Amino acid sequence: MKTLLTTLALCASALFGTGAALAQSNATAYPVAPAAGLYQAFGEKAGLQALMDDFVQRLAADAAIGDQFKTTNLENLSRLLTEQTCQLAGGPCQYSGRNMVQSHAGLKITPAHFNRLVEVLQASMDAKGIPFTRQNQMLALLAPMHRDVITVR
Template sequence: MLIALPACQSSPNSLYQQVGEQAGLEKLVDAFINQIGKDDVVFAYFKQTNVSHFRAGFIAHMCDVLDGPCTYEGDSMAQIHTGMQINEHDFNHTVDLLIAAMSETGIAHPIQNKILARLAPMRAQIIKI
C-alpha cells in the first residue's frame, strides 16, 4: 500500500532533507552570504543588496530547487540579474563561493554535485556578457 505525502512535506531522501532541511538550508545560505561578504570581486554585485531580502529569497529558491516544502514565487533568475552584466568568470567564481559554503557546512561532495546540477540550467539566465 502506498501512502501519499501531503504537499507540504518534502519527499523522502530529497536533496532538501540531505542538506538538513530548513536548518541546514539556512546554515548553507548564511555561509554563502558570508563567503560573498568576504569576496571583493563578487561582493561588488551585492553591495546594494538588502541582505535579509536576499537571504529569505535565496532560502525559498533553494528550498524549491531541492524539493523542499516550498514554492519559490519570486522573480526569475533572468529578472533578478537583468542589468548586472555578470560575466562568465564572475559567475564561475560565485559558484566556487557556493561550493566553499557547502563544504564549510559539511555537505558531502556527491550531494554538492547534485545541487549544482539542479542550479546549472539557470546559468544562461544569469550570465549576460
C-alpha cells in the first residue's frame, strides 16, 4: 500500500510540481481529470457518503492516528470528504470546505500519518467492494494533496 501511495505521490509531483496554485479553496485546486465513470463506480453521492461515513469512523478508531480526530466533528468531516471526493470523481458536488493548507495547518501531520490515512481509506474501499482499479483512480485524484496535508517533513 505504501508503494502505491509513493508512486501516486511521485507521479503527482512530477505532473504538478509545487506552488501556491495548489492552495486554492476547492477540490479543483488539484487538476487531475477523473477517470470516465468514476463517480458512478463509487455509487454516486450516496455511495461516496456511505464510504466516507465508514472511513471517518475507521479513522477515529484507528490506533495509529485516531487521536488526531478526537476533537473533530466527524459528521462534518464525512460531509466535507463526500463533497470533495464527489467533485474530484466528476460528480455534481461542490466542495465547501477550507483548502488543504488551512485545514491541516499546525496539526503536525507526518508522512507516516498520511500513509496510514490512505491505508484506512483503502480498507474502507475494500469493505465497500470498490474494485482495485477504481480505488487507484480515486487515490490518483487525492495524491496531489499530500504536499498540502503533510506539515512535518
